[in-house]
Amino acid sequence: MRIGIVGVGPVGQTLGTSWARAGHAVAFGSRDPARAAEAATGLADARAASQEEAAAFGEVVLWTPRDVMPTDPDILAGKIVLDPNNRGPGPDGSYASPRPEGPSLAERLQAATPRARVVKAFNTVVMRLLKEDSERLRSSGAQIFLAGDDAEAKTVAATLAADVGLGAVDLGGLESAWLAEAMADAFRQAMRTSPAGWRQALLFADLAGMKGHK
Known part of the structure; x- marks a missing residue:
């Protein structure tokens, strides 16, 4: 599968690396050519690209810029677009109430790109856990949450999750995307106020306690 990664921050680089290692063709798209080149280094069938080139390349596009819409919405027409984004903290550093007002981030992206097939996905994953062996992660029962109006697009998202060891x-x-975003808010608020316990439990899997898995 051809996957375009728009934005090579921690989410884009981690997921893109995992998918490249799983055998997918990946284009890392960044406004900074050096960052894109660094992300693609050492990965078979991975390449550096601009954000626009990565979006055009992918059958599936991971769109990581939060609440930033493409200047040309037609570049995502017909594509499966995965939205892994969460809201930022409030002025006091805390996270939003469980039911936010207005559309979710995923719904905003869908409204801005009406011919895309947007799926909310991967927003509750702690990226460092994807550095685990995929079989060990799979054995943990770790899961992501999906929300979207296109059944085929959600099936593809679930397949890409399985490739890295996630259910x-x-x-x-897509009207349920706010649930996934609210879950991430709750988890991050708990991490902020009680970090020791929630860093272990955030992905519903305490990998540190899994004795005997190699």
Whole structure:
């Protein structure tokens, strides 16, 4: 599968690296050519690109810029677009209330790119856990949450999750994306106030306690 990574921050670089190692063709797209080149280094069938080139390349596009819409929405027409984004903290450093007002980030992206097939996915994953062996992660029962209106697109997202050792829970249509975003808010708020316990539990899997898995 051809996957375009738009933005090579921690989420884009980690997922893109995992998918490249799983055998997918990956284009890392960044406004900074040096960052894109660094992300692609050492990975078979991975390449550096601009953000626009990565979006055009992918059958699936991971869109990581939070609440930033493409200047040309048609570049994502017909593509499966995965939205892994979460809201930022409030002025006091805490996270939003469980039910936010207005559309979710995923719904905003879908509205801005009406011919894309947007799926909320991967927003509750702690990226450092994807550095674990995929079989060990799979044995843990770790899962992501999906929300989207296109059943085929959600199936593809679930397959890409399985490639890195994650199960998938379908929350329903894109109107349910706020649930995944609210879950991430709750987890991050708990990490902020009680970091020792929640850093272990955030992905519903205490990998540090899995004795005997290699």
